[in-house]
Amino acid sequence: MSLSQLSADHPSAHGMKAAKAQLTPFRYLIPVVTVAAATAFTSLLEVGSSGNPYLFLFFISIVVSAWFAGPGPGWLSVFLTIFAVDFFFIPPIYVLDFSLKDLPWLAAFVGCAVATNGLSLRRRSMELELLCAHTELEQRVIERTQELRKTNEKLIVEIAERARTEAALRDTQNELARAGRIMTVGELTSSIAHEINQPLAAVMSNAEAALNWLQRNPPALDQTRESVAAIVAAAGRAGDIIIRIRSLIKRGSPDLTRLDINEVVDGVLVTARAGFKTQNVLIERRLESDLPAMSGDRIQLQQLVSNLLNNATEAMADILDRPRKLVVCTKRTPGNGIAITIEDSGAGLADADTARLFQPFYSTKADGTGMGLSICRSIAEAHGGKIFAASSSPYGAVFSVELPVARQ
Amino acid sequence: MSETNSLVFIVDDDAQVRDSLANLCRSVDLPVETFSSTSEFLRRDRPGVPACLILDIRFPGSAPSGLDFQREMVGMNDPLPIIFITGHGDVPMSVQALKQGAVEFLMKPVREQALLDAIRHATERDRRRREEERLLASVRGRFESLTEREREIMVLVAHGLLNKQIATQLGLSEVTVKVHRGNVMRKMQAASLADLVRMSDRLSSSLRWALG
Numbered sequence: 056m057s058l059s060q061l062s063a064d065h066p067s068a069h070g071m072k073a074a075k076a077q078l079t080p081f082r083y084l085i086p087v088v089t090v091a092a093a094t095a096f097t098s099l100l101e102v103g104s105s106g107n108p109y110l111f112l113f114f115i116s117i118v119v120s121a122w123f124a125g126p127g128p129g130w131l132s133v134f135l136t137i138f139a140v141d142f143f144f145i146p147p148i149y150v151l152d153f154s155l156k157d158l159p160w161l162a163a164f165v166g167c168a169v170a171t172n173g174l175s176l177r178r179r180s181m182e183l184e185l186l187c188a189h190t191e192l193e194q195r196v197i198e199r200t201q202e203l204r205k206t207n208e209k210l211i212v213e214i215a216e217r218a219r220t221e222a223a224l225r226d227t228q229n230e231l232a233r234a235g236r237i238m239t240v241g242e243l244t245s246s247i248a249h250e251i252n253q254p255l256a257a258v259m260s261n262a263e264a265a266l267n268w269l270q271r272n273p274p275a276l277d278q279t280r281e282s283v284a285a286i287v288a289a290a291g292r293a294g295d296i297i298i299r300i301r302s303l304i305k306r307g308s309p310d311l312t313r314l315d316i317n318e319v320v321d322g323v324l325v326t327a328r329a330g331f332k333t334q335n336v337l338i339e340r341r342l343e344s345d346l347p348a349m350s351g352d353r354i355q356l357q358q359l360v361s362n363l364l365n366n367a368t369e370a371m372a373d374i375l376d377r378p379r380k381l382v383v384c385t386k387r388t389p390g391n392g393i394a395i396t397i398e399d400s401g402a403g404l405a406d407a408d409t410a411r412l413f414q415p416f417y418s419t420k421a422d423g424t425g426m427g428l429s430i431c432r433s434i435a436e437a438h439g440g441k442i443f444a445a446s447s448s449p450y451g452a453v454f455s456v457e458l459p460v461a462r463q
Numbered sequence: 464m465s466e467t468n469s470l471v472f473i474v475d476d477d478a479q480v481r482d483s484l485a486n487l488c489r490s491v492d493l494p495v496e497t498f499s500s501t502s503e504f505l506r507r508d509r510p511g512v513p514a515c516l517i518l519d520i521r522f523p524g525s526a527p528s529g530l531d532f533q534r535e536m537v538g539m540n541d542p543l544p545i546i547f548i549t550g551h552g553d554v555p556m557s558v559q560a561l562k563q564g565a566v567e568f569l570m571k572p573v574r575e576q577a578l579l580d581a582i583r584h585a586t587e588r589d590r591r592r593r594e595e596e597r598l599l600a601s602v603r604g605r606f607e608s609l610t611e612r613e614r615e616i617m618v619l620v621a622h623g624l625l626n627k628q629i630a631t632q633l634g635l636s637e638v639t640v641k642v643h644r645g646n647v648m649r650k651m652q653a654a655s656l657a658d659l660v661r662m663s664d665r666l667s668s669s670l671r672w673a674l675g
Contacts, residue, residue: 248550249550252550252571252572253477253479253480253571254479255571255572256480256483256548256571256572256573257477257479257480257482257483258483258572259483259572259573259574260480260483260484260486260487260572260573260575260578261483261486261487263487263490263574263575264483264486264487264489264490265490267487267490267491267575268490275490278486278489278490281486282486282490285479285482285483285486288479289479289483292479
């Protein structure tokens with residue numbers, strides 16, 4: 056049995072000690088057998104030889120005993136060797152006696168035997184230590200590997216757990232968003248009720264006033280006429296609100312004609328001019344000439360531009376420390392379309408807003424209905440186009456609408 | 464109509480609503496002034512006639528709500544009666560407004576009779592308040608014309624003490640007390656003892672008000 060086998064079969068120091076304990080009854084056989092073998096071989100070599108006996112075979116028996124069986128058997132082999140040499144090979148043979156002249160020789164032989172045994176034992180103990188250290192190291196590596204494996208498993212479990220939690224969170228967020236939408240519908244209803252109630256209130260009061268004016272003697276016809284005119288205006292406003300709501304709800308296909316987008320934009324700018332003046336808004340008009348014709352619904356596109364202009368003007372209502380400026384552009388896009396951009400110098404957009412701006416019922420204004428931009432998106436999409444919003448630097452927001460040009 | 468010497472203020476940011484209410488008031492000969500914002504209204508001097516304010520409870524937009532403005536007026540000790548106009552779903556706001564001393568609520572759209580009744584009620588309340596203030600001012604003026612001794616005697620008389628008791632308490636002769644008492648009645652223009660007691664009550668309650 057070899058050391059390497061030992062280490063392979065018994066990976067732990069404990070295991071090796073146990074192995075040694077198992078071997079104990081046989082260990083002491085090793086010196087007996089090896090010394091007997093050395094004696095036998097030496098006897099064979101003695102035949103036909105004269106002079107001093109070949110005693111080196113005994114060193115092999117010492118080395119083997121010390122190396123493979125440990126200190127006890129080692130020393131036993133030294134003792135047996137000395138006995139065997141004295142008994143069998145030193146004259147007078149077959150007695151445990153020697154002549155004085157052989158004493159130095161015998162002493163040198165015993166010294167060599169002891170030294171061989173000592174060195175072998177030392178070497179063996181070093182090997183064993185090394186083996187122990189090695190085994191320990193392997194043991195530690197195995198332990199660490201197991202630890203790592205456990206940690207890894209735990210990590211996998213945690214990752215799965217986390218994924219579950221995230222999924223749950225997403226569900227909750229969706230729920231909340233849905234609940235939020237339902238709530239906004241409620242808010243919208245109340246907002247619409249308020250919006251329509253205003254002109255309705257005006258109609259009612261003016262009508263009652265008209266009756267009072269008529270009942271006078273003589274009837275106050277001028278005041279009556281004014282009251283009725285006010286009723287007409289208020290009723291018109293209520294009608295506009297209804298149209299706005301309906302245009303949000305129904306997405307009818309647009310009434311397409313070939314048109315020049317610059318003409319549409321100019322038309323809106325002309326009607327809005329008075330409003331810009333009272334709001335102190337400067338308009339910069341940068342319309343690219345020779346734009347290709349596009350096919351679209353004139354009324355809807357006018358509403359789109361008008362909504363964006365209103366929106367931009369309202370966004371600048373609180374701006375006092377810099378000019379209120381609107382830049383209106385039209386230009387060709389790289390993808391063979393037409394873009395309308397409207398840039399304001401207002402407060403700009405919050406990131407959270409840009410994502411939701413075009414959703415119905417979403418408004419950043421305290422009294423907004425959340426319909427204006429949603430209508431813009433509906434119109435842009437009905438024309439096969441897109442609408443974007445972004446903050447521009449150093450302040451303000453840019454809204455751009457991209458529309459396809461007419462096919463030939 | 465008795466309201467000819469009164470004034471109605473209307474504050475609303477919605478021009479159509481504001482003008483229609485003003486038109487209705489004018490059609491029954493009620494003098495009206497309109498304002499598009501509360502700050503514009505605050506710049507106007509308080510009128511010399513009984514008045515009231517018609518205000519939308521939820522002032523939409525960035526301006527403070529009607530409720531906030533009412534609170535502001537209470538804080539400024541402005542006693543002008545307020546008539547609130549409310550839409551649907553404003554019950555909690557309306558309760559709050561009532562607690563803060565609003566005169567009336569009118570549901571939008573407002574009916575003529577309800578509006579005119581509310582205006583009459585509010586201006587009447589303002590008239591009474593003004594009258595009370597005027598009376599108090601004149602009583603206080605008369606009281607201030609009394610001498611220190613006369614004031615002492617007026618307080619004791621109002622507490623129901625007899626001349627003899629007053630004389631003992633102040634260490635005066637009964638005749639002297641009688642003379643002072645006559646002066647008090649004359650200077651205070653009190654027709655009777657009961658009249659004098661009422662004046663004394665009015666003075667002491669206004670004092671309590673002033674002291675909080």
